[in-house]
Amino acid sequence: MTEDILLIPGPVTISNKVQRALGTASISHTSPEFAAIFARVLKNTRLVFKGGETSQPLILAGSGTLGWDVAASNLVEAGEKVLVLSTGYFSDSFAECLQAYGAHVDKVRASLGDVVPLSEVCEALQGTKYKMVTITHVDTSTGVLSDVKSICEVVKKVSPETLIVVDGVCSVGCEKLEFEAWGIDYALSASQKALGAPPGLSVSLLSERAVKEALTRKAPSCFFASLKKWIPVMRNYDNGKACYFATPPVQLVNALDASLTEILDYGLDARVAKHWTTSDWFKNRITEDLGLELVTNSAEDSAHGLTAIYVNNPAEIIAALKKSGIVIAGGLHADIKNQYIRVGHMGAVACEPSLQHLQSCFEALKAFAGGMQA
CATH class of the missing domain: 3.40.640.10 (Type I PLP-dependent aspartate aminotransferase-like (Major domain))
Known part of the structure; x- marks a missing residue:
């Protein structure tokens, strides 16, 4: 297993x-x-x-x-x-x-x-x-x-x-x-x-x-x-x-x-910088390659340990990714709870040289690209 x-x-x-x-x-x-x-x-x-x-x-x-x-x-x-x-x-x-x-x-x-x-x-x-x-x-x-x-x-x-x-x-x-x-x-x-x-x-x-x-x-x-x-x-x-x-x-x-x-x-400042680089890479792929919108309204106000993404079918996407062995989170904010997903990228997964786990997540989300826009 x-x-x-x-x-x-x-x-x-x-x-x-x-x-x-x-x-x-x-x-x-x-x-x-x-x-x-x-x-x-x-x-x-x-x-x-x-x-x-x-x-x-x-x-x-x-x-x-x-x-x-x-x-x-x-x-x-x-x-x-x-x-x-x-x-x-x-x-x-x-x-x-x-x-x-x-x-x-x-x-x-x-x-x-x-x-x-x-x-x-x-x-x-x-x-x-x-x-x-x-x-x-x-x-x-x-x-x-x-x-x-x-x-x-x-x-x-x-x-x-x-x-x-x-x-x-x-x-x-x-x-x-x-x-x-x-x-x-x-x-x-x-x-x-x-x-x-x-x-x-x-x-x-x-x-x-x-x-x-x-x-x-x-x-x-x-x-x-x-x-x-x-x-x-x-x-x-x-x-x-x-x-x-x-x-x-x-x-x-x-x-x-x-x-x-x-x-x-690792070096505290270097580790923080690595999280920022990882976050920018993932967010850019979500917005530019998939054309999806983030919950945050500007890059400078966006956290580097997670990405919150508007989609029109969050429950379906979360369930499908789980079947593929990838666990992401749903929304929490009361005003938009059923309109977005959250992907975490902190700690070991953010510091992987190849970012293989996030790459797998992106490829799985890409499969839904046609029906994900909220």
Whole structure:
């Protein structure tokens, strides 16, 4: 039985090295051996996020969604105002999470397939004092890539006291991100996308300002996600000392250790550039060779880890590709849910020299070219 070619926007196909690390025998989470592994993972997380020495990595058992809970329950008090820059389904879901913890949420919505204009961000910040602004770097529902650097510059100029939170679940490892240089306070991600590891880990980084906010606030409105519980644990592991609050998933941490090492050995900037080259190649073939339209309205606002494509028969195409051993994803955005497909190209498949998996996907889509236009 041959394995399917997995081309959804996460989980992604993992490398053989990461697969082997995932299959290692269990060791004690309080052993010196595991403490050394975890210390290396925390150090390499800083490097992949491009954080400074005072930034605090946070590796927890959970999905990227747990990162929302961490932000909502540790960095915002009930009743405080948060500005959400909405570019799709996941931006809105982050807003829903914040509201569940009592935050007062205002949204600035982008037009479908577009980013939020910087002028509207500026106007919103001038009109209201916000505790936090959230930016979804890549909204996986639309494939829209927000200009985090420019947004951070606006926030720093207009409302420097506002915490900047970036959802980088579908961007860290395949998009340019400069945590320290851009002045981000909290960036959250997950193991199963461009970081190239299996699902199951929430991977985040906090600024010194965010750590202070979390540790000095009133009692957090959570238990497992409490930074008052986790920051001492992470600081101990940072120094190679085991510490316990809840049991970490040892094999998943091993796998993340392998994937982060692969990224840094490849060269972070080179790996990001490779994702961009792969994305451009695939998008150009979809638009120029097949004449199809992308959900994103411009190349500069298009993510490099996935491609969202308008078609008039998505369910049929997805089913047919599955029969051919190729797995792609359907739509998520409520306004166009049944009008498009999504092809993921992150991690190992994006870095293949021959791009054989994406080439197979393109050839399969080409077979439907005559009836795919939406």
